[in-house]
Amino acid sequence: MSLETLRPSPAFKDVLPIEYKDLVEHGPYTNRTDPSKQSVKVTDMGKFKEVIEEHPMCAGCAMTLFIRLVYIGMPNPEHTIVVGTAGCGRLAISQASVPFVYGNYGDTNAVASGLKRGLEVRFPNQKKDVVVMAGDGGLIDIGFQGMMHSWFRKEKFTTIMLDNEVYGNTGGQESGMTNQGKVLKMAPRGKFDKKIDALGLAKVAEVDYVARLAPTNPARVARTVRRAIMVAREVGHSYIQAYTSCNIEYSIPTPDVMKDAFAIEKERYGFEEIISPRAQEYLNEIEKKPKKKKTD
Ligand SMILES: Cc1ncc(C[n+]2csc(CCOP(=O)(O)OP(=O)(O)O)c2C)c(N)n1
Ligand code: SF4
Numbered sequence: 431m432s433l434e435t436l437r438p439s440p441a442f443k444d445v446l447p448i449e450y451k452d453l454v455e456h457g458p459y460t461n462r463t464d465p466s467k468q469s470v471k472v473t474d475m476g477k478f479k480e481v482i483e484e485h486p487m488c489a490g491c492a493m494t495l496f497i498r499l500v501y502i503g504m505p506n507p508e509h510t511i512v513v514g515t516a517g518c519g520r521l522a523i524s525q526a527s528v529p530f531v532y533g534n535y536g537d538t539n540a541v542a543s544g545l546k547r548g549l550e551v552r553f554p555n556q557k558k559d560v561v562v563m564a565g566d567g568g569l570i571d572i573g574f575q576g577m578m579h580s581w582f583r584k585e586k587f588t589t590i591m592l593d594n595e596v597y598g599n600t601g602g603q604e605s606g607m608t609n610q611g612k613v614l615k616m617a618p619r620g621k622f623d624k625k626i627d628a629l630g631l632a633k634v635a636e637v638d639y640v641a642r643l644a645p646t647n648p649a650r651v652a653r654t655v656r657r658a659i660m661v662a663r664e665v666g667h668s669y670i671q672a673y674t675s676c677n678i679e680y681s682i683p684t685p686d687v688m689k690d691a692f693a694i695e696k697e698r699y700g701f702e703e704i705i706s707p708r709a710q711e712y713l714n715e716i717e718k719k720p721k722k723k724k725t726d
Pocket of ligand 1: 519536592597
């Protein structure tokens with residue numbers, strides 16, 4: 431079997447599905463010379479073919495906006511595999527034109543570790559990006575062990591936590607990321623313990639690129655995703671923690687979802703990046719602006 435990635439024969443171009451052709455000709459599958467640059471921009475949303483266009487999640491759910499931005503931020507979606515699990519996010523993630531591996535709840539980072547290593551053997555000449563995208567419950571609670579070990583081993587993939595601070599998909603149980611005292615449908619006396627400091631854990635594990643953000647600034651989300659994936663591709667592990675409110679379990683009226691995101695960002699979820707020296711060196715290199723030619 432060839433080690434080359436599948437490439438459709440030009441003779442079959444006309445009969446390829448229109449969706450695929452649009453992704454190549456008017457979307458993010460476009461070939462680009464510099465893999466660190468995106469071929470589509472957040473500011474052009476609505477004008478290009480996106481890898482995710484439909485989802486069955488609740489109307490106005492901030493998680494869906496964030497997931498959409500993640501796919502726009504991917505440097506090479508055509509060479510990316512997303513690993514997810516049970517939870518609200520997979521309802522949208524499974525609709526994207528990017529392969530999706532549905533791991534058992536709690537197994538995502540173990541599955542991604544094996545997948546990434548396997549891809550390196552199978553495609554030695556083609557970088558393949560692996561991204562775990564799962565809920566706070568799936569990662570900090572049931573997937574905690576696998577997640578932490580993948581961080582300590584510096585596995586070359588990205589973990590994205592969709593932190594809605596609750597088990598949304600199963601009707602409102604507290605997670606390790608729920609704030610202390612928060613009353614939820616299935617935590618009627620309020621959560622006893624503190625929100626787990628996942629960023630602090632990532633620091634202890636010396637994860638090469640760590641970022642926390644809310645989906646208030648779409649361009650920043652896309653840039654952060656691109657940086658995280660590029661660091662994972664060449665340097666080590668990367669972790670993004672995103673506030674993706676659950677308007678159902680937190681009773682946020684749909685029109686106020688973004689107002690809530692701005693308020694929480696201001697109060698306790700400000701944008702933060704923690705970058706190791708070797709990751710910073712790599713990012714400086716790929717983000718270096720070409721010098722302007724002097725004109726006489
Ligand atoms: C091993 C296992 N335990 C429990 C479940 C049931 N389950 C499905 S989704 C879910 C909670 C999801 O919460 P979270 O990961 O925070 O994602 P959210 O739905 O909030 O986005 C649970 C407990 C399961 N599918 N598998
Ligand atoms: S239950 Fe919450 S997190 Fe899940 S889709 Fe609905 S609003 Fe989003």
